[in-house]
Amino acid sequence: MGLRETIVAVRQERMAALLERQGWDAAVIYGNGWRAEFLRYVSDFGICEGHGVAIVTRHGVTLLVESPFEAERARTECPGVSVHLVGDIFGAVSQHLDGYDRVGAAPAAFMPSGLVGALPVGTADASALLAEILMLKAEAEVEAVHNAARMADEGYAVFRAATRPGRMEYEIIAEVEAFFRSRHCADHFVIIGAGGTEIRGMHPPNDRKVKKGDVVTTEITPSMDGYFAQLCRTLVVGEPTDVQRRAFSVYVDATEAGIAAVRAGVTAAHVAKAENDVFRARGLGEYTTSQYTRVRGHGLGLTVDGGPPILESEDRVLEDGMTIIVHPNTYHPDVGYIVLGDAVAVTKTGSRRLAATPLALFSVPA
């Protein structure tokens, strides 16, 4: 059995156990091209277009989609799943649930009104349970994240080679995208930033041209077998200045401190504090606040930005089987926005780094 088949089998076992434990006849799991992770978990279908709903019972998985191309793709990509192209997807859910009384559904935050209206009265919210299952990965799932991390390493090498003065941001990313497709990587999330102290974050690639002296940041996040791994790195177009090198050293220390703090049994807050303390010690504590940054890392898996968030306010305990990225990305007043971060697997004794790209400030010829 290959890795993907192993993963699918593990997920099916876990869903069967969940149904049994909760006493549910069925789980109704929603997804779309933005929030696809729960649907992927139960059906292995990475939805791109329209709404998708999976109905999981002890007899198997029924997948309802409303795009003819998605239906055709699901039939090919997801053997073992019963795929239906439907015009009225919410009506079809209602029909398929006829006779089921005890139902759980997720994710509540993103389920469309039409779907909620199609669920039986008393349907339980399965969101937290599913989120927990997605966070705590089986060995095979961690291996898939590791494969994605290897792909991210290779992708960043392509990114560096593609970055040169005069190129637009989207042209650089086009080369990375094409590389990933050539390596059977079907999905990829990326944001980029380029410039100096005026840059406060990253964004989707646009038509801004990279120029000499720019600090170029990126979060490269390829997906292998549906699992995402992220790599955050910063480069300078031309030789980095002493100011840039000095500023970057804070991020290296913070990343290493954060990774060193990771182990099963500590809280996400503990990791975030380890990162932020490095900034505070250098008089940069202000730049660890929400005015300048969002999180100090987050979970990775079937979604780009999963739980738990690595924040000093987050008391979720890390567990063996979680995969997270530690990234103290934030604004630096001397050089602008800088990113640095690695994906790690949480273990009982610490963590296992999944990326191989050095924690370095890279430079490309100007």
Add this chain to the structure above:
Amino acid sequence: MRRGLLAWSPQEIAKSEFDRRLAVLRSRFDQAGVDVLLVYTNFARPAAISYLTNVVLFWSEAMLVVPRTGDTTLVVGLPKRDMTVIRPTGCFDELVCDPDARTALVTVLTEQGLLGQRIAILDADSVPAPFAGAIEAAGGSLMTVDDILDTGNDDGSSAALQVKAADIARNALGASSIALDRAASLVAMVELNARLAGAEEVQVLIAPDLARDKGLRRIEGPEGLGERFAICVSVAYKGHWVRIGRTISRQAAPQSWSMAQAAIPAIADGLSAGTDATAQIEQALGRLQAGQIDSWALEGQAGGSPLALLAHDKQALRGTTEGQLIVFSAWLDLPDGPYFAAATARVGQGLLAA
């Protein structure tokens, strides 16, 4: 991956055109009995807000508040520090950024005195339920509204961007070598060509060897390209989507393909607006030899969806409107084996790409 937050170019769609679109929408409020229309978008449902404002959001969700008169407000589920990135991407009046967009929406409705008015959510069944829940919990009541937004109503600006998207798709496919051995290499080349031409999204599905199977799929493993294969390329440019598909022979194309190569685009080209799209398609397909049709589908821009299913060989779902972007696709069983094609057109205005 899909790009978003694309720069708004007034040269491509002028502010006056967005103003006109908004005025047309508002002119329908009376008939619909609506005082405030809420228009939702997320990464997967970009079409309605893109049509009204140019905004194509990225990895988040937003609601556009359109009162009967006065300023429009875009409420985005991103932090305040993203406001400077979002503002230049679209044509709207006020911008509110808050990671909790649902609560922020209620605050906007309350502060603007709109909560007690007749509020409708466009395409409400497809919008995450917590939005409606938050409004109702705050004392607002929601009504349903259908067919109030006509995204085919265009001064030619969107048509021009659809032509551009079609050119990108056609050129990306045309410039990619079919002499490659690996399906992934062809997919990568199509993607690179389309991205370098400015596409914010490219989706390539391929059935790499029609002698083996005809399942159009993403390539997630080593697969060789057979002598005959089918490929479907979907491209988005500035929020405007097109889809084209072809069956390709690496040798000389079989004789039986020539009729099909003309027939599928001709059906897309010849569709007229109305509720009888299925009848038109079946009549056109009926002119092909019996037994050749395996399946067909008609998709079109509808509500927040760039390409929603309008009809297929088993069911008619919705009619078409003048100027609406549509994609007609079909699988045929020809004497020389399976044949796939997809073509994009504007209803009543002709073919864009095949």
